[in-house]
Amino acid sequence: MTASAVFILDTKGKVxxxxxYRGDVPMNCxxxxxxxxxxxxxxxERPVWLEHGTTYVYIKYNxxxxxxxxxxxxxxxxxxxxxxxxxxxxxxYFKELEEExxxxxxxxxxxxxxxxxxxxxxxxxxxxxxRARGRARS
Numbered sequence: 001m002t003a004s005a006v007f008i009l010d011t012k013g014k015v016x017x018x019x020x021y022r023g024d025v026p027m028n029c030x031x032x033x034x035x036x037x038x039x040x041x042x043x044x045e046r047p048v049w050l051e052h053g054t055t056y057v058y059i060k061y062n063x064x065x066x067x068x069x070x071x072x073x074x075x076x077x078x079x080x081x082x083x084x085x086x087x088x089x090x091x092x093y094f095k096e097l098e099e100e101x102x103x104x105x106x107x108x109x110x111x112x113x114x115x116x117x118x119x120x121x122x123x124x125x126x127x128x129x130x131r132a133r134g135r136a137r138s
Contacts, residue, residue, distance in 0.1 A: 002120035003057075003068040003079055005029075006086070006113060008102060011063045013038050016102050019113045021120040025069050029054055033067055048076040059083045062098050070120070082122045089116060 004025040007018045013034025020027065033056055037045065048057050057079040058067035066087060068079045087097055089112055094101040102109055116123055 002070055002072050002074055003082070003117065003122070004070045004072070004120055005068070006083075006117065007033075007065075007067045007069070008109075009034070009065040009067065010099055011065070013065070016064070016099060017106055017109055017113075019110065019117075021117060024071050025054055029056070029069050030067075032056075033058070033065075033069075037065065047080060057083065059087070061087050062096070064097065064099060064102075078122070082117070085122075086113070086116055 002022065004022040005018060005020040005027075007030055008016045009030065010016055013030065015030055018027070018030075032051060032054075036049070036051070036056070037058070047059060048055065050056075053071055055070050055074060055076065056067060057069070057076055058065050059080065060066075066083050068083060070079070090097045090101075090109070093108065093112065094105060
């Protein structure tokens with residue numbers, strides 16, 4: 001199971017932070033995501049969908065969208081599990097995951113994203129606090 005990129009977006013679909021692990025998906029996939037999710041009725045929302053060979057997997061948390069995209073045949077349930085675990089890691093570091101905490105701690109966010117995923121492959125071990133040397137601002 002691989003993820004090509006992970007994005008954290010606000011409720012308007014604007015990218016707050018992103019990490020492109022494999023470089024095999026165009027970065028404009030966020031525009032397709034925004035068009036698909038923001039224009040969909042609540043009854044039509046799906047956390048996983050395929051469009052033009054790219055698989056989109058996302059969760060919504062505290063007015064944020066956390067999205068993974070891939071062009072490979074990846075296990076969507078594993079990607080969803082990874083996104084939920086990523087949220088748990090962020091909450092462990094910042095107490096509350098919201099747009100402000102991401103903007104205030106973007107360096108630590110990048111370190112955590114790199115520690116939880118290696119070249120698109122999720123890492124099973126929890127990230128150690130020793131590797132993220134900076135202090136999170138609340």
